[in-house]
Amino acid sequence: MAWSPLFLTLKLALLSTFFLVIAGVPLGYWLAYTKTKLKPIAEAVISMPLILPPTVLGFYLLMAFGSSSSTGRWLQDTLDIQLVFSFTGLVLASVIYSLPFMIQPIQSGFSNLPENLKEASYTLGKSKLTTFLKVLLPNIKTSLLTGMVLTFAHTIGEFGVVLMIGGNIPGETRVASIAIYDEVEALNYASANKLSLVLFAICFAILLLVYIINNGKRFWR
Amino acid sequence: MIECEFQKTLKAASGEMLLDVNFSLKKRSFTVIYGESGAGKTTILRMMAGLLAPEDGRMKVEETVWLDTQRKISLEPQKRNIGMVFQDYALFPNMTVEENLEFASGSKKDKSHLEELIYITGLSGFKDRKPATLSGGQQQRVALARALVRKPKILLLDEPLSALDHSIRGKLQDYILKLHRKFALTTVLISHDPGEIIKLADKVLVLENGQITREDKPVTIFTKSKLSGKFQFAGEVLEIKPEGVVTILSILIGRNVIKVICMEEEVKTIKAGDQVLVASKAFNPVVKKIK
Numbered sequence: 001m002a003w004s005p006l007f008l009t010l011k012l013a014l015l016s017t018f019f020l021v022i023a024g025v026p027l028g029y030w031l032a033y034t035k036t037k038l039k040p041i042a043e044a045v046i047s048m049p050l051i052l053p054p055t056v057l058g059f060y061l062l063m064a065f066g067s068s069s070s071t072g073r074w075l076q077d078t079l080d081i082q083l084v085f086s087f088t089g090l091v092l093a094s095v096i097y098s099l100p101f102m103i104q105p106i107q108s109g110f111s112n113l114p115e116n117l118k119e120a121s122y123t124l125g126k127s128k129l130t131t132f133l134k135v136l137l138p139n140i141k142t143s144l145l146t147g148m149v150l151t152f153a154h155t156i157g158e159f160g161v162v163l164m165i166g167g168n169i170p171g172e173t174r175v176a177s178i179a180i181y182d183e184v185e186a187l188n189y190a191s192a193n194k195l196s197l198v199l200f201a202i203c204f205a206i207l208l209l210v211y212i213i214n215n216g217k218r219f220w221r
Numbered sequence: 222m223i224e225c226e227f228q229k230t231l232k233a234a235s236g237e238m239l240l241d242v243n244f245s246l247k248k249r250s251f252t253v254i255y256g257e258s259g260a261g262k263t264t265i266l267r268m269m270a271g272l273l274a275p276e277d278g279r280m281k282v283e284e285t286v287w288l289d290t291q292r293k294i295s296l297e298p299q300k301r302n303i304g305m306v307f308q309d310y311a312l313f314p315n316m317t318v319e320e321n322l323e324f325a326s327g328s329k330k331d332k333s334h335l336e337e338l339i340y341i342t343g344l345s346g347f348k349d350r351k352p353a354t355l356s357g358g359q360q361q362r363v364a365l366a367r368a369l370v371r372k373p374k375i376l377l378l379d380e381p382l383s384a385l386d387h388s389i390r391g392k393l394q395d396y397i398l399k400l401h402r403k404f405a406l407t408t409v410l411i412s413h414d415p416g417e418i419i420k421l422a423d424k425v426l427v428l429e430n431g432q433i434t435r436e437d438k439p440v441t442i443f444t445k446s447k448l449s450g451k452f453q454f455a456g457e458v459l460e461i462k463p464e465g466v467v468t469i470l471s472i473l474i475g476r477n478v479i480k481v482i483c484m485e486e487e488v489k490t491i492k493a494g495d496q497v498l499v500a501s502k503a504f505n506p507v508v509k510k511i512k
Contacts, residue, residue, distance in 0.1 A: 119298070120307060120312075121324075122272065122297075122299055123270055123304070125325075125327065126327075134324065135315070139315050
């Protein structure tokens, strides 16, 4: 069972990244082009996880979806979804927690594209959707990749939110970061070290990848 | 016939300015909008393309209404059959030259039309290159070809040549003229260059502070006194050299440099770099067969 927390961590990171791409691309696009006065509010809400203590976020999620709340009970009774102390809950929490890491690169990617690209495509008779898929999205490829790598890495490093909403259930919510804490508590320094080393290596490799992508050709030349 | 009437308040550097224009373009004509930067030229083009909505306006192309703010009609840019070339070309960086053109053609590909455009604009050798690897002049040709892929009847050119150097500009003017005639286009060009305007345009709209103040043939607009010239060319003064009582002007016309003898009085207000009109009044030019 020694590797189970690591697999759980990777599964959580992959799923969170997947859902964040689906949510992040339209949200980032909307933020980049919207003219609504509510934009600063939306930006502030999305960026909250950057500075909010993870325990605060975890606490409110626990309150919102626990069996003592009506939402939590409704989800449990009608849809049979338990968000507290379950893997599903972890995915939801880490999607919210990593939201800014996906949205911000995508939003700035769209904002940095010349406005003319969009207009040129419109004058060529292309719909908004075609323009988005064929012109805008391919040209923010690096931003999208940066967002994906960052959210993946950020999810691996999660601790507070996971502990609050997921607890420490082996095979269900005991991810690597929690397992390390657990092993140290039990004075199993050797296994804590093993997991830590692996996480260390993964995180370094991921960040190295980000910088290689961002430096682009400069790195290889 | 294309009839346009636009009103829009613009936020200029000097405060608010009302753009209020009303003009009509003959089918197959070549019209230039000329004016200071900030006069509203690009805004007019963008409103014609449907990229910007006027506060009040009407636009009619032949018998079809494209815009009527009072009747709440405004055709989307996608549905206005226009070709537009942007000042910074707006080529899609993720596509090769050929892909840029194919993207424009959409599902109903007209292969021979695409090939013809590539041939006319001399892009055959660059088909598989990405825009970023092309020179400014080459990018401009791609933008021109791409704008014509859908066989529009109206071509809008937003200062497409301003960023290019002189010799390339001349060649591109030739391309534009060739395409304008070949595809029977009604063309609207924004330009600052009197030489270019005289070479290309049938009509000039002079825009000042949001109003069209003059509307006439290019030669009439750019020469103060009316010449009854039999033949005339626009050129750029390269050098002014006094030689005793007379002064010799070297003038670049097209790709040729010619020398013209002038009296000192005549050239007082002219300096190197000026755009001038070279015309003959009294003499018949000699025409000789060369080919």
